[in-house]
Amino acid sequence: MSIKFLIKIRYLMQIIHISDLKNYIGQEVTLRGWLFNKRSGGKVRFVILRDGTGYLQCVYFKGNVTEDTFDAADRTGQESSIEVTGKVKEEPRAAGGYELDAKGLTIIQNANNYPITPKDHGIEFLLDNRHLWLRSKKQVAILKIRHRIVKAIRDFFDDRGFTLMDTPILTPNAVEGTSTLFETKYFDLGSAYLTQSGQLYAEAGAMALGKVYTFGPTFRAEKSKTRRHLTEFWMVEPEAAFFDLNDNMDLAESFLEYIVQTVLKEMKNELGILERDTSKLENVKKPLPRISYDEAIEILKKNNVKLEWGKDISGADETIISNQFDRPVIVHRYPAEIKAFYMKRDPENPKIALAMDVLAPEGYGEIIGGSQREDDLDQLLERIKEHNLPQEAFEWYLDLRRYGTVPHAGFGLGLERTVSWICGLDHLREAIPFPRMIYRNTP
RNA sequence: UCCGCGUUAGCUCAAUGGUAGAGCAUUCGGCUGUUAACCGAAGGGUUGUAAGUUCGAGUCUUACACGCGGAGCCA
Numbered sequence: 149m150s151i152k153f154l155i156k157i158r159y160l161m162q163i164i165h166i167s168d169l170k171n172y173i174g175q176e177v178t179l180r181g182w183l184f185n186k187r188s189g190g191k192v193r194f195v196i197l198r199d200g201t202g203y204l205q206c207v208y209f210k211g212n213v214t215e216d217t218f219d220a221a222d223r224t225g226q227e228s229s230i231e232v233t234g235k236v237k238e239e240p241r242a243a244g245g246y247e248l249d250a251k252g253l254t255i256i257q258n259a260n261n262y263p264i265t266p267k268d269h270g271i272e273f274l275l276d277n278r279h280l281w282l283r284s285k286k287q288v289a290i291l292k293i294r295h296r297i298v299k300a301i302r303d304f305f306d307d308r309g310f311t312l313m314d315t316p317i318l319t320p321n322a323v324e325g326t327s328t329l330f331e332t333k334y335f336d337l338g339s340a341y342l343t344q345s346g347q348l349y350a351e352a353g354a355m356a357l358g359k360v361y362t363f364g365p366t367f368r369a370e371k372s373k374t375r376r377h378l379t380e381f382w383m384v385e386p387e388a389a390f391f392d393l394n395d396n397m398d399l400a401e402s403f404l405e406y407i408v409q410t411v412l413k414e415m416k417n418e419l420g421i422l423e424r425d426t427s428k429l430e431n432v433k434k435p436l437p438r439i440s441y442d443e444a445i446e447i448l449k450k451n452n453v454k455l456e457w458g459k460d461i462s463g464a465d466e467t468i469i470s471n472q473f474d475r476p477v478i479v480h481r482y483p484a485e486i487k488a489f490y491m492k493r494d495p496e497n498p499k500i501a502l503a504m505d506v507l508a509p510e511g512y513g514e515i516i517g518g519s520q521r522e523d524d525l526d527q528l529l530e531r532i533k534e535h536n537l538p539q540e541a542f543e544w545y546l547d548l549r550r551y552g553t554v555p556h557a558g559f560g561l562g563l564e565r566t567v568s569w570i571c572g573l574d575h576l577r578e579a580i581p582f583p584r585m586i587y588r589n590t591p
Numbered sequence: 592u593c594c595g596c597g598u599u600a601g602c603u604c605a606a607u608g609g610u611a612g613a614g615c616a617u618u619c620g621g622c623u624g625u626u627a628a629c630c631g632a633a634g635g636g637u638u639g640u641a642a643g644u645u646c647g648a649g650u651c652u653u654a655c656a657c658g659c660g661g662a663g664c665c666a
Binding site for chain 1: 592601602603604614615616617621622623624625626627628629657658659660661662663664665666
């Protein structure tokens, strides 16, 4: 065969992805990707190809292929980049149902000694190799579900008249004045802090656009060392004018239902790879149970846990409460003292803030926190004093109450906690591609 | 910051105070349907660091370093 002829064949060959195999049964195709794993018989070689869209077993029989090709199948290492050609066929013995009756194997780059072998590894090693760990089956499934959740979040708000509004990451002050923030030098203006929430800015947006949401990274410099904390995480925060606490809870409820039901419907394969028991996710439908903080204390009392009125609900207590229900539970009307300065007081009881948290089932804890905001100028001024916050830093925020203030509300949903819950992960660090934790900022 | 646990081959882990071991990975050989394939062989070690107890320390003691889990804080 002349070189010209080979080039012609090369151009005629259809280059496809594994996810499209079903449309090419019986046809000769080319696929490109990485060698996921391989096995061998005496005169047969099984090469598992992955290309980001799926996995495909390519079968090389000695005699059916050239010596060179058969040797190539032998000497190609795990995660080598390769190009394969062959005929697509249905094959119940192969995982995925399709197989490639392979003819050609081109090694783009032969990888030697890939660190993540097909056996167990410790978490430290895997995190050190996070850039490679992302290639493994479960991590690919998690990344895809995370992407689908992000898309569901955006679709949900976009379809309901919310406008995406990005808020600054570098901010001049602490939003709630409590959390420890990452500090950085900012030219001649002194210090700037990495944002811990876009909410105050989103409130300005809600007064401009009616309904907005902000979706971006947030940062907490707390020295938290648990499976529920990262120092850098993503949060989506809707904020709507003329919303009260009930509207806010209605929105959160529809929102969670939409996200979970969308993932259940469209990500069956990935949930299967993660071996997620989806029966508990099926229940995530309106209406979600709503209980007050006072009722939460009663539930704890029945379970022999004493919680003094005015104290915050701990992680363990959250689990006890959420175990009483078969779906996420909304807890509302917390003691004002343990909540942020901008939350509106209950007109019926000034000791209570019109706050709401949503606790995920199965011990995943708080995934949503929100409130109706204080819209009265004098009340807000008083709160700022009580919390010892510098009023001048909040003048712009107070302007929102001076010029056409209206009742409004919003909440924040932690993306990684949501991904972790829906995927059934045991640690937040697998819910984000490159986790940032107190003792790790690499790779 | 506090409490608990851990650190042995590239990776995951064994080893009663008495010669440092296995599986995976790597290299070589075998097998025509493998599914974390399997079978045979080989190479691979300053047992986290420093000191101490002991005839003898991977093992016991102390300090330090690093990591993991939990508490607090929060999404």
